[in-house]
Amino acid sequence: MVADGLYPEYWEADVVLRDGSTGHLRPISPLDADAVQAFHMRQSQNSIYLRFFTYKASLSARELKRFTEVDHAGRVAFVVTRGQDIIGIGRYDRLDDPDEAEVAFNVSDAYQGRGLGSILLEHLAVAARENGIRRFTAEVLPENRKMITVFAEAGYEVDRRFDDGVVELTFNIDPTDKSRAVMEAREHRAEARSMQTLLAPSSVAVIGASRSWGSVGYSLLEHIVDGGFTGPVAGVNPEAFELNGMVAYGSIAEIPHPVDLAVIAVPYNQVLAVAGECGRAGVKGLLVATAGFADDDGEGLARQRALVHSARSYGMRVVGPASLGIINTDPAVRLNASMAPELPERGGLGLFSQSAAIGVMLHAAASRRAIGLSSALSAGNRADVSGNDAMQYWEDDPNTRAVALYLESIGNPRKFSRIARRLSRMKPVIVAKSDVMGLQLPPGHAVRTTQAPSGALDAMLRQSGVIRVETTEQLMDVAQIVVGQPVPGGTGVAVFSNSLALGKVLADAALAQELNVVRLNAHLDLDAGQSVALSALKTAFTEALADPEVHSLILTLIPVVGLSFEAILPVLQECGAAAAKPVVACFTGVLDPAAQLEGLRAARGTYSRRGDEPGDGDASVPCFASPGAAVSALGAVVRYSRWREREHGVFAQLDSVDEEGAAALLGSVLSDVRDVGLRRLDSGQLHELLDCYGINVLPSIPFDSADEAVEAADSLGWPVALKTVEENLRHRLDFGGVRLNIPDASGLRAGIEAMRAELRPFGSPGLEVQPMAPPGQACVIRAIEDPLLGPVVSFGMAGDAVNLLDDWAHGIPPLTTLDAADLLRTPRASRRLFGYQGLPPVDVPAIEDLLLRVALLKDRHPEIALLRFNPVLVSASGLAVLSAEISVGNPQQRTDSARRAMRD
The missing domain is CATH 3.40.50.261 (Succinyl-CoA synthetase domains)
Structure with missing residues (x-):
């Protein structure tokens, strides 16, 4: 929950509009008063009437104060900007019922029909849920069909009521399968459209084109012209009158026709200024071939971020910097805006790479093996356009039969997993990745690094259905079969x-x-x-x-x-x-x-x-x-x-789940936490949180004296187990950390005395008693919130082997029922669960249900930084969680949340 009045900077986001252009979404501030007034006065009388139910020539000072001064909790407002102008405003105000808020939008006449209303609704819903609001209401005039359509097509179950000439809409804003599908579909269409502008532009300009043979600018212009690009091509160089047989222009503004794609090959200290000129000239996308944005002193990364921020403020996407180029072999386009000397052979492979060196390797390997390309994109430093964007485009591209990506870093794995899983069901997706990806970053790549266990990233790729390879040659081996x-x-x-x-x-x-x-x-x-x-x-x-x-x-x-x-x-x-x-x-x-x-x-x-x-x-x-x-x-x-x-399972609808109760508990625990440290839940908080997700932990009671132990055992019921509370010893019979099946008080007293003597070399840790669970196989479940991957759930069989042999299985929530089944069966030692060497098989559905509940808990609550169940004892008819630990902390904003946002 956002503290009242504290500006929530993490709500800011760059977003892709329906037409493929970009805008910047951020919370409103009092400094926006003049911009809000200017936005209002640009609107038509009809738009003003539909928003305010009356005509207002201008907003009063009182209205401006109310609209721009919000607490970011009970009253929230977002603006979407293009350059310095506001192009859309959305807001909610909490009503008397604290679970309900009234929502309203106002979209610039010039930008209506580009999906701004839907984007604002998605972001407002996320902010509202974060602040404990669960329902939105809206009052809309019947003739305001556009706004009614925004709510109707959002994927929520909307109740309508007509009263006194106004349509009143009410809907629950908790995400549903339908609302998530709607959001993903809109995101897909918008991002695919933005890539269409880059990969199939109607016109191209090369800025920094040179008459010096061998220079980057000279080569790029020559390759575009010689490749037979089907649209107009312009060269920009203020010091040249003629380039490649064409008239040269002194600046992008002098070109008489609109430019879709600007290829920039100027010195890096001029790139930012050139990007601004392109934005003001209405260019739709930038390809930055210039390097120099990955300096060790950090200034290069700052320039890179400034470049992306400037481009997005004008609605432009950016490929690069340090990009090898982009290629489209479609006869209707024939674009070779790359350093490849000729347009590659046409074929069915979509090819994505990052650094220029890897791109050269891939292009050479494809050419050597005569594997034709549909299109290719080198992201360079991957400051904006990424493999996720490319996959969105290739999903709909009829010329692409298979997709190959060489990934040196990955900025939003959860989104990658979601897109790749959908794409892989239609077209093969081949991914070559470094084994240290996520641990070390290539120069210029500003993404999170991972702390996830080894194998988690590979598990995510397998879960997504991609064909994972290790080298360029292996990538091409597979590619030549699937295309x-x-x-x-x-x-x-x-x-x-x-x-x-x-x-x-x-x-x-x-x-x-x-x-x-x-x-x-x-x-x-x-x-x-x-x-x-x-x-x-x-x-x-x-x-x-x-x-x-x-x-x-x-x-x-x-x-x-x-x-x-x-x-x-x-x-x-x-x-x-x-x-x-x-x-x-x-x-x-x-x-x-x-x-x-x-x-x-x-x-x-x-x-x-x-x-x-x-x-x-x-x-x-x-x-x-x-x-x-x-x-x-x-x-x-x-x-x-x-x-x-195969069947891919479904996202199970689990019973006994109280997400709101869990969120309220976590909010209260973290209400006074401002640092990055973790707070371990006490026993009461832990049981209350897990109860919200239908997970029961076998109770245990610590004690100091033998009399307290006997009293605790009487309350729990005999027989009991006696354990140390020391995490590394509590399950170790060989070190005297646990004694089982103690039937009575005398046995318990004797066990306490003997155990304290055995544990004295380990510092005399505390002891506890616990009811005996039915015998079964011991498993371990753990989950973390990783800076790169987000939530990661891991499963293994209890004992030293799981760590010594790294016999873990990993999954990235959300998990389908089949994902949970795979997670259970992946560890080599998991054969013990299915009747190994004469042992009876365990209750497999019970452990799969527990895995789904843990995955849902982690997916819905990123505040949970660490969860560990060790052991989980699974018998032939049920299971028991014998020990649980949960630590929580301030969540860094997880990538791929329930709102559309572009990531740097």
């Missing part, structure tokens, strides 16, 4: 070879990749001449692919005299296409250094690098020089196929 072939429908594979040894090696490798070798033909006789061999291969391939148990085919050959590999490709491709199943070729043992054995090889004709049809379409076969690489790539694609075809 050149259909996705396999199962794990069954047919293996063909003309070498028994090679065939068996390949079959073993396939089994290691969890593929099912349905057919193995390692006795191909190809020595009877090319025509006979090709006919035999076609018959064998057709028969194998007709088998419903075969879902893909791998051919691996050593050289055959008189039979060229090029002659085999059309046969292989034709058979695969006829069966609509993927085929992969591996040609090994070739000594000719000029032989092209890797990549998408044309099965018919040759590639056309400037043609209108993608080069990696139906007439291409993914070829490999290494059998291991071929099988590994196919295995990754098959695992993706299994993920895509």
Whole structure:
């Protein structure tokens, strides 16, 4: 909850409007009085009437004071600005019922229809919930259809009542599945539209274009022109009259036609001024090729932030700085605003990279393997446009069949997970990432670093359905399969070879990749001449692919005299296409250094690098020089196929959940906390909080004397367990930290005396008694709030092995029912839960339900910095949480909250 009068700076956000442009949203302040008056006086009479139910030529001083002086708790107002002008205002005022507030909007006539009302409503709802408000009401004139539509399409259940000529709307503002889906859909459309302006601009200007051959400005302008860009191109250089055969302009303002994309290649100390000129000229997006924004002294990062702030204030998106460029091979666009010397081959792969060096590697690898691109974007320092934005665009792009991203840092993993999970259900998403991503940042990347346990980020990627690889080569291995072939429908594979040894090696490798070798033909006789061999291969391939148990085919050959590999490709491709199943070729043992054995090889004709049809379409076969690489790539694609075809579960509606009660409790605990330290909940607070989510912890009572222990045991019920309160010893029978099944008072007194003697070397920690739980398997559940990933839930089997062997499973809330099931089954030791070595299976639904409750608790309450249940004892019919610990703190604003906001 925001303290009265304290300006909540963290509510500020840059937002993307429906048309793809940006605006800055922030809480109102008394300094906005003149701007609010100017906004009001720009409005039409009709807009003023619809807002105030009467006409006001201007606002009085009293009204301005009331509108701009708010407490940011019971009265909240947001403004959206473009440059220095306010373009939208939204506010709520708490009513007599403290759970209810009246909400109202006013959007500039010039910006109506761009989704500002919806954005303001989303942000006001988040602020209201933070301040304990659960319902909004609004009074709207019947003719104000635009405003009624904003509420009706927000995804909330809206009650309408007509009274005295006014429509009164009332709705609960707690997020629902429908409201979240509506927000995500609007966010997707807006961000995809903003990327459309960058990747498919109608016009381009190169600022800093030079006549000096080899310079960045010269190369960028030349590549755009030579690539055949279909729109007008302008060069800007105040010291040149002519550039690349075109008239040069002294500034962006002199260009007579509108400019969608400005490519900036000026010295870094001029970039900010040039960005401002572009904004004033109405440019829609910037591509900043200039480096120099990652200085060790921190000034470069400050310049970078100032650049993004300036650009967004004018509604512009920014690619870069230090970007290698952007490419779009669509014949209707043909944009090569990059350092690549020619427009790449057209194809189905959308390619995203960050630093220029990695971008060069990826472009070279794609070219070497003849993998055509639909579009490519190098984000450079990733100051604004990110991989999340690119995925939003590629989701709707009909020219993109698969997406590949090389990520050196990630700024909003929860949003990445959400977008990637949705995109992966339609198109393969391949992600190459560094193993230290989130621990160390590339120069110029201003994102959070992670404190999450090792493996949490990988778990997030798996949960999202992406194909995770480690290197550029592995990325291209997978890419050439998913863009050149259909996705396999199962794990069954047919293996063909003309070498028994090679065939068996390949079959073993396939089994290691969890593929099912349905057919193995390692006795191909190809020595009877090319025509006979090709006919035999076609018959064998057709028969194998007709088998419903075969879902893909791998051919691996050593050289055959008189039979060229090029002659085999059309046969292989034709058979695969006829069966609509993927085929992969591996040609090994070739000594000719000029032989092209890797990549998408044309099965018919040759590639056309400037043609209108993608080069990696139906007439291409993914070829490999290494059998291991071929099988590994196919295995990754098959695992993706299994993920895509499986049920993904649902977000369960859990009973016995009181989110409001939990929020009130946490608010009271943190009401006087202003620092970044953590506060551990006492026993009463802990039980009250967990009760709000239907989680029960077996009670325990600490004591000082033996008499107190016996009294506690009488109240809890015999038999009891005697434990130390020392966290690292309380479950250790081997160190004397726990004694079980104590039946009576004499046994308890004797146990206390013996335990205190055994624990004396450990500092004589305190003791407690607890009722005995039914015997079962001991598990551990923990959850943290990570600066990078947000909430992370981890599960493992109790004992030293979980930490010594890192036998943890991790998940990123929100979790579906299937996510929880996967989380439970991922640790290697979790086999003990399912009847291992004659032990009875445990109550699996009970532990899955507990995991879902913990995930929901963490997802809804970022104030919970640390949660630990150790152990959770799971029996054949239920479970018991024997020990729980929760620490809370001031939450840093979590990325991907329930409001649309762009992150630096």
